[in-house]
Amino acid sequence: MDDANRFAAPRTTVADVDSDAVQPVRFWPPRGRIGRLRFLAYGLGLYVLFIVAAFGFGFLSALVGRDSALTTALAVLGFLAYLFAAAVLIVQRSHDMNMSGWWSIAAMVPIVGLVWVFKSGTRGANRFGADLTAAF
DSSP: OOOSOTTSOOOOOOTTOOGGGBOOOOSSSTTSOOOHHHHHHHHHHHHHHHHHHHHHHHHHHHHHOTTOHHHHHHHHHHHHHHHHHHHHHHHHHHHHTTOOGGGGGGGGSTTGGGHHHHSOOOSSOBTTBOBSGGGO
């Protein structure tokens, strides 16, 4: 009788799969790539975080007083942090479409910005890194 388990999953070697062809998701530096779904999910999460922070700054401003320079400075710093994080996401999405990060300036034009939402990314590796969707 054969010692192999007949209920075991079949095993084979796959020669065309490269385990290093998947790039991890990183928020910094913006050299990497990010796919459409992650771009939308992270952008929505960032927006919700911004709204919660805005309510917090409003509440803090009501407690301290409207003319407080501290709350104004905190609000400005929070807004600049939001803009910076959003810019990093847009640059990474541009890299996924095999475009330079400078093209992210065009995403600020309202109708043109929809390209970053609907256009699919480059399949496989491009000049900005490996494909992120290969891991799934």
